[in-house]
Amino acid sequence: MSDPATRNRSRATADMVASRANVSRVAVSRAFNPHASIKPEKRDLILRVAQELNYTPDMAARSMVTGRSHLVGVIVPDVCSPWESQEIDALTTALQAEGFATLLFKTRTDLSMDETLLTYMKGFNPDSVIAFTENVRPQTLSRVLDRAVPIYVAYPHGEDETGEAPGPLFDRLNVMQRDGIEQAIALMQGYGAKRFAFLAGATHSLATAERERMMHNIMAERGLEPPLRIQGDYTYDTAYRETLNLFRVGEGADAIFSANDVGAFGVIDALRHDLGLRVPQDVKVVGFDDILQSHWKSYNLTTVKIDLTERVQALVRLILRRLKSPSSPSLTETVSTRLVVRGTVG
Amino acid sequence: MSDPATRNRSRATADMVASRANVSRVAVSRAFNPHASIKPEKRDLILRVAQELNYTPDMAARSMVTGRSHLVGVIVPDVCSPWESQEIDALTTALQAEGFATLLFKTRTDLSMDETLLTYMKGFNPDSVIAFTENVRPQTLSRVLDRAVPIYVAYPHGEDETGEAPGPLFDRLNVMQRDGIEQAIALMQGYGAKRFAFLAGATHSLATAERERMMHNIMAERGLEPPLRIQGDYTYDTAYRETLNLFRVGEGADAIFSANDVGAFGVIDALRHDLGLRVPQDVKVVGFDDILQSHWKSYNLTTVKIDLTERVQALVRLILRRLKSPSSPSLTETVSTRLVVRGTVG
DNA sequence: TTGTATGCGTTATCAC
DNA sequence: GTGATAACGCATACAA
Numbered sequence: 001m002s003d004p005a006t007r008n009r010s011r012a013t014a015d016m017v018a019s020r021a022n023v024s025r026v027a028v029s030r031a032f033n034p035h036a037s038i039k040p041e042k043r044d045l046i047l048r049v050a051q052e053l054n055y056t057p058d059m060a061a062r063s064m065v066t067g068r069s070h071l072v073g074v075i076v077p078d079v080c081s082p083w084e085s086q087e088i089d090a091l092t093t094a095l096q097a098e099g100f101a102t103l104l105f106k107t108r109t110d111l112s113m114d115e116t117l118l119t120y121m122k123g124f125n126p127d128s129v130i131a132f133t134e135n136v137r138p139q140t141l142s143r144v145l146d147r148a149v150p151i152y153v154a155y156p157h158g159e160d161e162t163g164e165a166p167g168p169l170f171d172r173l174n175v176m177q178r179d180g181i182e183q184a185i186a187l188m189q190g191y192g193a194k195r196f197a198f199l200a201g202a203t204h205s206l207a208t209a210e211r212e213r214m215m216h217n218i219m220a221e222r223g224l225e226p227p228l229r230i231q232g233d234y235t236y237d238t239a240y241r242e243t244l245n246l247f248r249v250g251e252g253a254d255a256i257f258s259a260n261d262v263g264a265f266g267v268i269d270a271l272r273h274d275l276g277l278r279v280p281q282d283v284k285v286v287g288f289d290d291i292l293q294s295h296w297k298s299y300n301l302t303t304v305k306i307d308l309t310e311r312v313q314a315l316v317r318l319i320l321r322r323l324k325s326p327s328s329p330s331l332t333e334t335v336s337t338r339l340v341v342r343g344t345v346g
Numbered sequence: 347m348s349d350p351a352t353r354n355r356s357r358a359t360a361d362m363v364a365s366r367a368n369v370s371r372v373a374v375s376r377a378f379n380p381h382a383s384i385k386p387e388k389r390d391l392i393l394r395v396a397q398e399l400n401y402t403p404d405m406a407a408r409s410m411v412t413g414r415s416h417l418v419g420v421i422v423p424d425v426c427s428p429w430e431s432q433e434i435d436a437l438t439t440a441l442q443a444e445g446f447a448t449l450l451f452k453t454r455t456d457l458s459m460d461e462t463l464l465t466y467m468k469g470f471n472p473d474s475v476i477a478f479t480e481n482v483r484p485q486t487l488s489r490v491l492d493r494a495v496p497i498y499v500a501y502p503h504g505e506d507e508t509g510e511a512p513g514p515l516f517d518r519l520n521v522m523q524r525d526g527i528e529q530a531i532a533l534m535q536g537y538g539a540k541r542f543a544f545l546a547g548a549t550h551s552l553a554t555a556e557r558e559r560m561m562h563n564i565m566a567e568r569g570l571e572p573p574l575r576i577q578g579d580y581t582y583d584t585a586y587r588e589t590l591n592l593f594r595v596g597e598g599a600d601a602i603f604s605a606n607d608v609g610a611f612g613v614i615d616a617l618r619h620d621l622g623l624r625v626p627q628d629v630k631v632v633g634f635d636d637i638l639q640s641h642w643k644s645y646n647l648t649t650v651k652i653d654l655t656e657r658v659q660a661l662v663r664l665i666l667r668r669l670k671s672p673s674s675p676s677l678t679e680t681v682s683t684r685l686v687v688r689g690t691v692g
Numbered sequence: 693t694t695g696t697a698t699g700c701g702t703t704a705t706c707a708c
Numbered sequence: 709g710t711g712a713t714a715a716c717g718c719a720t721a722c723a724a
Contacts, residue, residue: 011471011493013717024695029719036719037693054492059469060406060415061717064700069406071449071470079435080638082428089425092452096463101470102450106438123405124417124447125357146357146400236642269643292426296582297615298644359701370711375703382703383709407701410716 012055021049032057063125072319073103073126073148075117081234082262082291084132090312091130098316100127118144128319142170149322151315155210171318171331173311177211180304180337182218184257184286187302187345189222193255193284196227197246199267201234201259208234208259211288215257228253232263239266240274247275254283255345261287261294264301268344285344300343311335358401367395378403409471418665419449419472419494421463427580428608428637430478436658437476444662446473464490474665480552484516495668497661501556517664517677519657523557526650526683528564530603530632533648533691535568539601539630542573543592545613547580547605554580554605557634561603574599578609585612586620593621600629601691607633607640610647614690631690646689657681 014028021028023046030036031046050056063069072095076084092102105121107114118141121129128149131141141150152172188196198215201208216226228250230242239258243266246252258264264287271277271285279285287294290305314333321331360374367374369392376382377392396402409415418441422430438448451467453460464487467475474495477487487496498518534542544561547554562572574597576588585604589612592598604610610633617623617631625631633640636651660679667677 011717015717025717026695026719027693030694033719039693042693054490056465056469057719058410058471058717060409060471061700062719063406064404064410064702064717065719067700079425079438080428080432082426082431085428085431085434086426088431088450089452092425092450096452101467104434104438104448104450106435106442119402121447123402125404125406144400236639240643265642265644273643293582293639296611297586297619298611357701361701371701372703372711373709375701376710379703385709388709403703404701407716408703410701410718411703413716 011058012050012053014055014057017046017050017053017055020053021046029057068323069125069127070100071103071124071126072100073105073121073124073129073145074132075105075107075121075129076132077107079104079106082293083260083289086291086308087132087312090308091315094312094316095319098320100319115140115144121145122148127323130315130319149319149326151318153315155207171322172333173314173318174332174334175207175306175311176334176336177207177304178214178218178337180288180306180339181211181214181257183339184302184304185215185218185222185224187339187341188255188257188284188286189224191280191284191345195251195253196224196255196257197230197253198227199230199232199239199242199256199258199263201232201263203231203233205234205259211259227257230256232259234260234263236262236266236269239263240270241266243267243270244274247271247277256283256285258285258287261289261291261301261303263287264303264344265293265299268299268301280344280346284346286339287344290340294340295342302342302345303340304337305340306337307335357404358396358399360401360403363392363396363399363401366399367392375403414669415471415473416446417449417470417472418446419451419467419470419475419491420478421451421453421467421475422478423453425450425452428639429606429635432637432654433478433658436654437661440658440662441665444666446665461486461490467491468494473669476661476665480550484518488516495665495672497664499661501553517668518679519660519664520678520680521553521652521657522680522682523553523650524560524564524683526634526652526685527557527560527603529685530648530650531561531564531568531570533685533687534601534603534630534632535570537626537630537691541597541599541601542570543576543599543602544573545576545578545585545588545602545604545609547578547609549577549579551580551605557605573603576602578605580606580609582608582612582615585609586616587612589613589616590620593617593623602629602631604631604633607635607637607647607649609633610649610690611639611645614645614647626690626692630692632685633690636686640686641688648688648691649686650683651686652683653681 014025017028018025028046030038031043122145126148129145130151152170154172154174156174198212232238256267264285267285268279271279271283277283287301287303290303294301294303318331318333360371363374364371374392376384377389441448468491472494475491476497484498498516500518500520502520544558578584602613610631613631614625617625617629623629633647633649636649640647640649660681664677664679
């Protein structure tokens with residue numbers, strides 16, 4: 001019977017498999033360890049008996065002796081956000097392929113990294129931790145999670161990979177944003193944009209700060225006036241509202257660069273459905289991320305793409321390398337960005 | 347130093363805290379267990395020393411003796427899908443508040459539930475499992491995960507809560523879809539729709555099958571012709587392509603009911619941007635789920651809402667109740683649906 | 693290749 | 709209220 005009330009709630013143990021297969025407890029352990037030396041026929045027998053008994057090695061017990069939990073902690077402020085959900089999806093797939101399970105934690109959406117959360121997380125002994133929350137300092141992460149390897153997704157100021165203030169103390173993934181941003185500005189400029197605006201993301205986000213800084217630099221190099229600034233928070237609703245503001249009480253713009261794609265959608269909808277303006281004829285719009293929704297016909301957004309596959313592979317590479325050699329100096333991976341041209345500039 | 351190479355990689359243990367605070371190891375354990383009896387001052391001392399040493403109880407060791415891992419497995423076919431990502435987000439938040447961590451697993455996107463995955467998952471000893479993959483039989487789930495409590499999200503055929511074939515053997519969440527679907531059809535009919543079409547979701551999805559069956563019943567009751575059928579897979583691209591098909595080589599329709607919101611977006615974009623038809627004047631469209639994107643101005647979708655908060659609370663209630671009394675008969679929770687009227691019918 | 697003995701970090705049991 | 713001891717399930721060092 002499989003009724004919850006009568007179901008057998010005791011797990012099969014290695015000992016049970018051992019006695020049923022007439023082998024020692026250790027043999028069972030070896031049968032499940034690919035690197036252990038055991039006679040093939042014996043392993044087959046044990047594996048067969050194990051399957052009969054529905055036995056699986058207990059990861060908790062295993063982790064106590066090996067020191068590896070096969071758990072990777074992932075900290076996100078908001079799973080709903082398309083970009084993050086796509087990254088979680090790809091990451092989970094890649095980690096699963098390497099034998100790791102994803103341990104998901106949510107921080108408060110105001111992005112304030114909670115030390116309580118880190119402490120709580122530490123109890124699960126993750127082999128590694130990936131923090132999407134951009135306002136947590138790597139120092140904070142590694143102070144609490146002493147056994148795990150925090151991986152810090154950084155957005156370096158220039159093209160110099162090691163130019164960050166914290167120095168090369170942490171494993172990190174650098175996202176080179178300059179190329180994509182320069183291409184975006186060049187395209188808008190090439191189509192005659194004169195008055196630029198930047199729709200910023202959440203207040204404390206490092207990514208949006210860096211995108212803004214870089215936009216200023218590039219525009220200065222090209223002899224363009226500094227862009228107007230719209231304070232957003234990466235959400236559609238705020239982007240929509242602030243765009244109305246910009247055109248109703250502000251001076252408007254003829255080119256808007258949003259710190260993320262979802263914000264660009266809000267901008268486009270406000271322009272088209274409320275302000276009666278045409279995109280791209282009256283106002284050009286460029287986003288950032290290239291989420292799955294960006295090719296939807298209602299938006300067909302021109303956007304700066306961060307290659308998700310490349311990015312996730314780099315993250316997994318960092319994790320595996322660090323686990324293989326825990327004492328090697330800090331590792332760095334780099335991913336690039338580039339403009340994907342669709343229909344919102346032209 | 348916090349350099350990866352020099353960082354202290356050994357965790358503080360209860361013994362270390364004990365000797366530093368001049369108490370026994372057991373006292374440390376009690377200090378971290380709210381229900382244990384220990385002198386308040388002693389607990390405070392231990393907690394202070396623990397914080398100094400950056401000590402956190404090891405969940406793996408704890409789970410070995412208590413039998414509780416404080417892990418809840420969540421199986422999804424696709425984290426990117428807006429509905430699923432919203433549910434994962436809400437679920438993780440709710441579980442975290444109750445002291446559980448979310449263990450995320452992905453099945454292949456063809457929805458075939460892999461027994462290998464379940465076996466792998468079992469190794470982590472989750473206290474409970476929530477399966478979003480709709481084609482996995484609860485029997486399969488509980489056969490492999492003998493210690494966990496699978497929670498099955500069911501879509502009962504009628505309004506009879508216990509009418510499902512497997513009988514009341516599993517904890518389950520019933521989603522009552524009839525109300526919302528009936529309201530949707532009534533609204534479209536009220537605005538003069540004559541030729542209905544149903545855009546189905548993935549082939550083996552129970553949810554879409556049930557939605558379709560119910561739509562047939564309700565339309566028959568109302569003296570309407572059975573709807574045309576479009577085979578989709580819950581994605582935007584397929585919905586877009588199949589809508590073009592329906593109108594170019596097929597006979598078209600003046601009301602389309604999509605099994606999910608994302609599919610409805612594809613329908614709307616195909617109608618407006620490729621077929622030159624107006625929504626809602628020429629074709630009425632209704633979706634299912636009420637995801638965050640449905641209120642975006644480009645779609646402004648009329649849709650059948652499943653209350654996410656209600657649904658997640660029900661799931662967490664099921665988990666907690668089952669954990670509290672493992673031997674009680676199977677539990678059932680019910681959530682309802684209702685139509686949210688926006689701009690795509692009228 | 694195989695088996696024996698030991699330890700991982702914690703909580704439950706039972707004395708006091 | 710407190711402390712000693714025995715488990716939990718597994719992998720490793722070591723001896724055979």
